[in-house]
Amino acid sequence: MDNYILGISCFYHDSAAAILRNGEVVAAAQEERFTRIKHDAAFPQCAIGYCLEEAKVKLDELEAVVFYDKPLLKFERLLETYYAYAPLGLISFLKAMPVWMKEKIFLKREIKNGLQSVQQYDRKKLKLLFTEHHLSHGASSFFVSPYEEAAILTIDGVGEWATASIGWGKGNKIQILKELHFPNSLGLLYSAFTYYLGFRVNSGEYKLMGLAPYGNPKSSQTQQFVDLIKTELITIKNDGSISLNQKYFDYAIGLKMVKEKKWEQLFGISRKSPEEVFTSVHLNLAFAIQQVTEEVVMKMAEEAQRLTGQKNLCLSGGVALNCVANGKLATNGPFENIYIQPAAGDAGGALGAALAVEHIYFGRKRSFKANKKDAMKGTYLGPEADQAELDHLLQIHRAVCHEFESVDQLTQEVASLLDQGYVVGWCQGRMEFGPRALGNRSILGDPRNPDMQRKINQKIKYRESFRPFAPAVLEEDAWSYFEMSGDSPYMLQVQPVAKQLRQALPDDYHKLSMWDRLDVPRSELQSITHVDLSARVQTVSKETNPKFWQLIDSFKQLTGCSVVINTSFNVRGEPIVCTAEDAYRCFMRTEMDYLVINNCLFGKQAQPKWKKQDRWQEEFVLD
Template sequence: MKILGISAFYHDSAAAIIENGEIIAAAQEERFTRKKHDPAFPTNAVKFCLEYAGLSLSQLDAIVFYDKPLLKMERLLETYYAFSPKGLRSFLTAIPVWLKEKMFLKKMLYTELFEIEKFDKKKVKLLFPEHHLSHAASAFYPSSYDDAAILTLDGVGEWATASIGHGKGNKIEILKELKFPHSLGLLYSAFTYFLGFKVNSGEYKLMGLAPYGRHGSKEVDEYKKIIKEQLIKIYDDGSLWLDQNYFNYATGLRMVYDDKWEKLFGFPRRDAETLLEQHHCDLGLAIQEITEEIVILMAKEAKKITGSENLVMAGGVALNCVANGKLQKANIFKNVYIQPAAGDAGGALGAALAAHFITFDQERTTNSSKLDAMEGSYLGPRFSDLDIELTAKKYKAHYEHFENFESLSSKTAELIADGNVIGWFQGRMEFGPRALGARSILGDPRNPEMQKKLNLKIKYREGFRPFAPSVLAEDVSEYFECETPSPYMLLVHGVQESRRNQTPENYEALPMMEKLYFLRSDLPSITHIDYSARIQTVHEETNPRYYQLISDFKQNTGVGVVVNTSFNVRGEPIVCTPEDAYRCLMRTEMDYLVVGDYLFDKTKQPEWLEKDNWKEEFVLD
């Protein structure tokens, strides 16, 4: 049974292919087109998946799209009717696009697929599972659990904005749904917008900003009170109601009514890239804490109605790793598993899996000895020595080729320990938003200047943004208050008390950036302002080369942790090809690039003559 899954036309388009229930390949379209969150039909991702699986479209049993377009069209029309006459301008602008993309989606899909290859559409089924079923399937079927509660949380699919389901064997039953316009994802996005970040991409910035808020302060408490009394109602089961007098997303072109929010919170909407002030941080903390409260209430409800010991999660809100860490600490479930491509990109994989197990009723077997069936989420393209050498020839690049990886790993570990920033490009590209040691930029977590250097000289992004640690799986509890695997960088836990430095008495009164550069632990570059870290545990069985590198770094320094950030600059998708990687080396202040068994020293490269202006080429995401 060979099935292709597709997500497209909203954001983060992607394709995935499975064969007899095994995940063969998956990738986001943005990595090929170099357009962040590319919503276009994933032509390149489909071609890659087919090529990697050695299949043609005509050999497939089914092609599956990740949601039901007619249900989505129904929601859009009913919403405008319910809110009329508000939103007339938005409606008139959007209706031609909807008619094309929602009413005639099947025709559009066939047109795009035929551009790739002609096939007999009578012999290949075209299927449309519901959006939240695709999310649910993406989390449950790759997990190692035979029985699990399923929690999906995002902005909106067709009508559902959140769902609680129960997975057993090869079946999924959706038990409860929260319906549009009431949505935790859209609530969080509304605050993302109001605090000056970009909706559908800047939510993780809001999560990173929140710890700069003053925990337990009267200001944060007052903001939480305003949110709960004026904007939303939260019920015991985690469902919520949003007062649409304050929100504009249902029928308008913005998330909120700016003037009403300014009156509520006492300051105007922040413009992008303007100075962040303490009240922005405090409001960010308020909505983060409310989000955590709602997620935990929903998880308790999922436990209550399923009785399962296991929880699996997907949907964009499941990428809120701070909430995930709090949920895990709450011990509502014995085990928690989160799909690494939790957003809409993962819907492509979930759609394919839903078709295999539900539509075609195929048998499912689980393997409790493995973390999951995602293969570390290393599901994208890999490149050969020839590909690397052709890139080097194109740019007349200087490189050193290592005959054995052990020597290269040892050399790279030494370079990191000496304070260098390394572009690290190995094996298959990651599927999902996180760089997991295949397309990563690496540094020394002990170096007090590393966070500043990475943010300002490599990534060209806001200085407050934290960096994640990659830690040898068996060493995680030595450095962090975490006892479980976290292979996908989706859990935030505290740095061990023994590694923390005491804050000065006037710490809370310090300006934001002075707080940032206070050395909070003996691993300052990965310790966030609240002594937390977004942890990736590195496992030898899924990424032996990355594991070897960190082991060599530990042998040199006594520390089994490196700084890991995604291999890109602000607003750019993570690099896909050796050429993407080399260009990123030459256009930043990165020191070295390691691609496969090849080492590129920045100081030995020919002069870079291309004109570079990241701010023009890539908008702040």
């Protein structure tokens, strides 16, 4: 008889659900993809419904339902923190208490009621379990990794008390060796700078990471900012543990991340508004906090290696989505191998909670296979864009498409469109779990085209022009385009573009404005080369995603280039598309040129030649 375990994360941000069958990851998805509310924190009713449907199981058949942290421990931290600072923080306390009393203290009731909204079940038979937050994160990485034994490093904002932890995984066991506790948090420090530089906390951190390379590493101001951060805001110890000077922060008991007047006195600039133009001061400050973050991550990793003696490292937690730090850790760190959970943030906690119960609570062994890829199935764990859904879309919208008889014909045609400078939406198979689009819900372009970065940012994504794009490269060719060894299947490492592809930069390069720097020729793959000559690489495996691999290979056969631009299929402020309907709607609302759903090509540029078909829909033929 099969065993099913459902994992849930919700009520903070990025709610999600995941389900295991006999320890195998069957399905996982974020709630935002269904509700279309970015970073949706609500109970993941839709995600749970999808997971049950994909696994073909009912709630009454589940062995256990697991929540990804322990709310009473969080409540303890809240009360102790307010007590320590009393009478300060009264306003924040009064605002927080009603929410905690309604949703958090009585979380068992909330979860059971939420499950009832998914489908009817016997509440008395339900086994409802809770794991600790950092154990969920660590389990989400280690138990799906290709390692029998590894060090585990989790870094985020805060769980119950822990803000960073070092663990040791072996077989089906995880031992937590060391923790850093609230209010000292590298994640919250980075979020504080995210806030101060005009981005939204819990969603703008990756924008700050993308902004940092525009800072001038040679500027005395940049070094001054680094020194101020390390002398006034943070104390960094040799083991990677940190202490934050709370006189500058307000997140513990206040309603903001920082005490703005003190930061203004410290750095000489006021908090940037979202509408304000970036100046060199903002850019240098972004560079400074990124550099400090990388230093702390490296020290924590070195401590993890010292404590465990392992050659393998598993990374998780929101800070593990800092691709720049990951790349430097992979290149210069103390570990031979690094595995990063693709849904490293809170969404991945749902999966980790289920895995922790499977292996630690029930004690079942991992189906481990040495030297194989991880157990995430490329993280293609979401709903599939199936033919029935596509047929419904065609009927409702009377959309015009050409359906190719073979994948070869399709990929050759799309490769030709990319070569001609067109932007193509690519919606295939099962949706990715985690924040990155990895070739199933992607927008694609030609990286050799120097105008492509601005075109996609401004006319399709409707987002900030400074934002870089990631390259998707054939796994076997990655070494010839980027200075890297090994693979990066989840777009979670930034690595330098190969020297032979770079172009010489002008002597005054770092003195140019950020917008002028964007126009400076940097490499033969201009539109995926960031201003610091790096790229956030995705290596594409023929085994994991054969159709996306074949498309890039078709582009290679046509152009000699094994790389395409790969960015998430969404516009600013919206989640990545989930359904064929979502993809078509996004396609029609933007200046995207073509859309591919399964083997069907939709177009705007070509003048259609109409002809009747046996099926009720009509098609166009490209000239």
